[in-house]
Structures are given as structure tokens and as C-alpha cells.
Amino acid sequence: MSYVPLNINHIKAIVFDLDNTLVTSDMDFAWLREQLGCPLSSDLLSYVDDIECSEERARAHDVILNHELEDARTSHPMPGCLSILEFIHSNHFLTAVITRNCAEATDQKIAHNRLNIPRVITREHFPPKPSPDALIALAQEWQLQCHQVLYVGDFLYDLQAAFNAKMPSCLVTHGKEVAFSEQASLVVDHLHDLEDFISRHLIHA
Structure with a gap:
């Protein structure tokens, strides 16, 4: 598996995994x-x-x-989570969450952390990642081409789902060595690094 090249100037939507991407998870x-x-x-x-x-x-x-x-x-926002969501809304990107979690727990987690995310897809709606079905359906819903959607996650399944959907991906490593990082279109330590990356390209676009 490789990755889909990212052209940030083409991106119209930024979609997130939930656990350990936007909010913490201590699932054992x-x-x-x-x-x-x-x-x-x-x-x-x-x-x-x-x-x-x-x-x-x-x-x-x-x-x-x-x-x-x-x-x-027991969850709480990951570093940079609330800032990048505000940045996304301010710059008129579309956004959503696609998670392998169930709907009940996902809704509770989003409400508990006060995340302003209008579109949420859980395992009840489509086959779970690494299946690309949810990502493809979301692009069609928004009438976007797949290369216009960036999927952000912290795990191999996220990168595989994006690649299977022919979408670019961003891996958030939380500053740790990750064996599958070469399968991501973009690698950042934290969400605020992704926000900085997009901001620089918006300024110079």
C-alpha cells in the first residue's frame, strides 16, 4: 500500500477519526x-x-x-482539537467524523467534549474502516472529488481507508515513532501542526 498525494490547495473538506485523533481514548x-x-x-x-x-x-x-x-x-480533547475545528469552520471547510465506534458512545463522546461537528458516521452506518465506503459516500454527499477530501487519523486503519477511497491522508503521531507513517500523505505530531500547515498554504495560495 502507498498513499494518495496531497495537494492542500485542492482540499475542500477535512474529515477526522475520533479516538486518539480528536479526543482521548483509553480503550483496553x-x-x-x-x-x-x-x-x-x-x-x-x-x-x-x-x-x-x-x-x-x-x-x-x-x-x-x-x-x-x-x-x-472519561475522554477529553486532544491537543489542538478545539483550535483546528474552529479554524476549519472559520475557513469554510466541510468537516465530519468517521469512526469505528458505535453511535451511542460517539454521540456521548462528542457531546461530552463539546465538539462542533455537524456530520458523524459510525459503524452502524457503513462497514468500519479500513473499508472506504463511509469516506466515498461522504464525498458523494458533498459532491466532491475524492482528492478534495483529507482524512485525518492516528492508526493504520485510517490510512488504509483513505487509500482505498483514493483520498489523501494525514497521520497524527502524537510525537511517537509510528511503523506505518510512510503510508500517510502527510505526517504531523499534533493537530496544531496540521492547522499550521494548512494556514501556511492558505496564506501563500
Whole structure:
């Protein structure tokens, strides 16, 4: 996998992952996998969806939901989050959140952190990342070409979803070494670095 080149002057919309991109998340996926018997080689959500017994599958979904809701209650904005959202609105970019979280936890997390985001897509709406379906549908909804949408996230699934949608991507590393950083169109340490990058190009455009 590679990445779609970014031309910031073409960008009309900036779309975000939620957990550890806009707001903090302390989801303990190792604990969840242990509770649900999910092997490390399997995607957790896909593993649960494939459980044959409906009662067992429902119980597994409840375990994940309760963990997500608790995570929402303890979350707070990541550095630069509120500033870049204000910057986006001030400069008339479109914006949205696409997350693998469920709708209930996502709504609670966005309300708890007072995020001004008009469009939110969760795993109930489209197949979860790295599927590109949500990103493609959002571009069509906004009547934009895929190269006009920048997807910002902190994990490999975010970069894969953007690449699969033929969109440029921005990886937020939080100042850490990231093994898959070469698969991003743009790499920044924090959200305010992305805001600075866009600001410089707006000034000189």
C-alpha cells in the first residue's frame, strides 16, 4: 500500500477519526480481546459480528458498548482539537467524523467534549474502516472529488481507508515513532501542526 498525494490547495473538506485523533481514548483492546476470546490476528469487530450464537454475539456487543461508554465519559480533547475545528469552520471547510465506534458512545463522546461537528458516521452506518465506503459516500454527499477530501487519523486503519477511497491522508503521531507513517500523505505530531500547515498554504495560495 502507498498513499494518495496531497495537494492542500485542492482540499475542500477535512474529515477526522475520533479516538486518539480528536479526543482521548483509553480503550483496553487487550482486555476486550481476552474477555471475548478474540485472537490477535483477527479484527475485533469482525470477530464479534461472525459469532454464530445470537445470544453470545449480543453479549459480546454489550461488553464492547459498555467499555466504549465508559471511555466516552472519561475522554477529553486532544491537543489542538478545539483550535483546528474552529479554524476549519472559520475557513469554510466541510468537516465530519468517521469512526469505528458505535453511535451511542460517539454521540456521548462528542457531546461530552463539546465538539462542533455537524456530520458523524459510525459503524452502524457503513462497514468500519479500513473499508472506504463511509469516506466515498461522504464525498458523494458533498459532491466532491475524492482528492478534495483529507482524512485525518492516528492508526493504520485510517490510512488504509483513505487509500482505498483514493483520498489523501494525514497521520497524527502524537510525537511517537509510528511503523506505518510512510503510508500517510502527510505526517504531523499534533493537530496544531496540521492547522499550521494548512494556514501556511492558505496564506501563500
